[in-house]
Amino acid sequence: MSTESLTAPVAAPQKPARPAVPHRKEPCAGHAALRLEDITLSFGGVVAVSNIDMSVEPGEIRAIIGPNGAGKSSLINVISGVYRPDRGRVWIGGRSYAQVPTQKLARLGVARTFQNLALFRGLSVFDNIVTARVFARRANFIEQMIGLGRARRERLDARERAERIMSFLDLTGIRHTVVGTLPYGLQKRVELARALVASPQILLLDEPMAGMTLPDKRDMSRFVRAARDEFGMTVILIEHDIGVVMGLSDRVTVLEHGRKIADGTPAEVKADQAVIDAYLGVVHEGDEEELAASSGSGRRVSSNGGLR
Amino acid sequence: MSGTSYLFDAILTPLLALSLAALGLNLLTGYAGQLSLGTAAFMAVGAFAAYNFNLRVEGLPFVISIGLAGLSAAVVGIFFGLPSLRLKGFYLAVSTLAAQFFVQWALTKFDWFSNHNPSGVIDAPPLVLFGITFGGAVGRYLFALTVVTAVTLLTLRLLNTQTGHNFIAVRDHELAARVIGVPVLRTKLLAFAISSFIVGVAGVLWAFAYLRTVEPHGFNLDRSFQILFIVIIGGLASIRGAFFGAALIVVFPLVLSRVGSFLLGSYFDSGVLDMSQRIVLGVLIIAFLILEPRGLASLFDRLVRFGKR
Incomplete structure (x- = not known):
């Protein structure tokens, strides 16, 4: 556990005491609900995530996408304190942690689901x-x-x-x-x-729709959006179905080999050459049709000058 | 010995004591998911603690002695539950074996526990509960029944609280439990404490209501396994299962001995009985593990549903 989290008052969303850590940068000016600062995580020499910076605004639905092994789940596990990153800090509600205390996660206003049913x-x-x-x-x-x-x-x-x-x-x-x-x-x-x-402020969803039928996916998308709209939650989700991601999220972060290669609105990410090369270009067997459909429609829509 | 007193002395009273011990182990293993092979040790702690409190504290009501015996067993249980914070499954089971061997050794080695009695076997005092003396076979049975009923009701109540759900959460998905804020380490130790408390009380019943002597040798590894088998045969995470399983374990040898001597006559001596008991019991456990892993309790539920149709 970080020393800051010990010295800072419990559950108060104010800034941590400055003198304790004079060299620490101010948290993101816009009061981000969650901010990752230079997160690097490796398992015995294999780098899972490297130098990730990410900032999520309150009430935002943020998707994290990327091929298998890109480090998406590792990132969620860092945010929920399951893993301790080698380097970097996680800012939640104005306080930063070297490792987020998992046991206190719910009290910090963070809830999560798991990739495999838990x-x-x-x-x-x-x-x-x-x-x-x-x-x-x-x-x-x-x-x-x-x-x-x-x-x-x-x-x-x-x-x-x-x-x-x-x-x-x-x-x-x-x-x-x-x-x-x-x-x-x-x-x-x-x-x-x-x-x-x-009643979390931040909701982490690790592949909430993996392996679901289409009607189930539609329901789940509806519920996730309703959770944000009705409770004002900030949602961070990992999802493989590009069609779902583009329709549901406000912003998309794209990972590849543990690095962040793009970050922006769905339209921006779709148009990003690095993303097309790295991710959309490398088609997964299962996602093939949906990918073709969604990227095709994406181009068509953007040529019309609008987003869906 | 008359038929009635045989029924109560040799069947119903030990049945209750074993049921209660199985209930305690089931709370730990079935509900909280922590395997233990030291059950008999916690029974022994309960029995010897009750004996010593009763002996050394003048005028202490026996019901208080039982409570203190349970608490003593809970303290020992927490101590031997500490490895559960780091160990799981078989490794934890092996470390609880330490409790089994250590407690038995300590009770034999230090004769203070048995009041310097040279044989190490001591007579239990009469059972008095709220001013009523429970004497005779039926009286001792009623005493055991009162205690078992009270503890069972309290356990049922506990399982319906947040704490009871925490046990199951830790068993079913420890990481998810930690993420939602279940104090995992505290929950495991609490499971050891409450389980050992119940098992300790069962030990008091075993020694005071059934055997009427307190001796370390009755609480050996065989007893621990016997209670584990009761839990497996009766059904993990089932209160009723503890009673069904105990009934089977207690009644089965008697039935086997009758049937054996009826079929084989004098060939069926105690050696053969003992051997055939072990064989049939072993087969039974394997059969249950394969065919009905959720035990007699689940079998019973299905029979009830079948009967209703």
Whole structure:
């Protein structure tokens, strides 16, 4: 854990105490929701991510794209503190970390989903979601068993929030189902609900639509956009489906071999020669048709002077 | 010995004690996902702690002794649960073996624990709960039943709280649990503590209500495995499973001995019985692991559903 995060007041979104780190640069002037500063990460000599700078504005939907092994998931894991970068710092809400404390992530206002399903398979849909209010609980296990006072207040608050998120994501009908038995697309949605119930300011989605059917993808896109529009969340997502990415995101960051090769609006990124060469040019088997379709339509639209 | 007292003394009371021990282990292994092979050690801690509190503190109500015995087992459980912060699965299981061997060694080595009794076997005092003395086979059974019912209800309650969900979260996906803010290390140690508390109370019942003696040798590795088998056969992460599994483990040898001597007569002596018990039990465990990994509890659920149709 960084020394700054220890000395700075807990949960206050103000600037960290300057004298402690005189050489540190000011956080991005525009009060970025999240900023990565020169992040480098390697695993035993293999560089996963190198010299990444990235700044995400509050309320933005940011996509991170790139071929397999480009370092996208590594970046999400750095932001959520699962990995400690070799170099660089992560700024969340005006404070910087050498390694983000994963255990306090929810209290910092960051929630995430995982590339492969990471649900609690033995719990019901409702219990999976309600459990994610754990960061707001203060009562100990004996108070919880007695169930009065603050334990009761916390329990009722958690249940009410879980109910709201379930109706927001159309999960109310399957509340008692054990998640391990649900179809894949629904499990992904439960995982989104588990992230949303924490009311995060920053939502990290690692391939939220991977392996989904087209209707499921449409639903998920709609939910992600609604999460931003209704709760004002900043969303950072990794996605392979270029069609989805271009339609959903405000800005796109493109990675290749752990380096950032482009950063801009979907239209700018699509027109970027480096991106076309490096990523859009190298077509994946599965993405072939969609890529051709989306880049084709992209050119057509931009020649008409507009964006979708 | 009359039929009734045999039923209570030899079947129902040990059944309750073993069920409670299995319930405690199930909380740790089935719900929180931490494998332990030291269950009998925590039973021993409970039994000897209750004996010593009862012996050395004048006028201490027995119900307090039971609580203190549970707490003692919880402290020892936390200590031997510390490796769980770094180790998982088989490695953790092996490190909990240390608890098994250490506790048994300590209880044999330092005869202070058994009040310098040369045989190392000590008589348990009568059972008194809230001024009522539970004597006789039925009385001891009722005493065990009261304790087991209370602990089971409290456990069911615990599993429905955030803490209970934290156990399952840590078991099912430790990283996801950490990301949403579950205090993973504290949750694991709490699981060891509560589990050991329950197992310690089960140890008190085993020694005071069933055997009526307190001796270290009854709490050996075989006992730990027996309780693990109860959990596996009964069903992981199932409260009912602990009782089903214990019932099978307790009743099965009796049935086997009757059936064996009926079919084979005098050829079926105690040696053959012991051997065939082990063989059949081994086969049973393998069968359950392959055919019904979720144990008797799941089998029971299916039978109920089948019956309703």
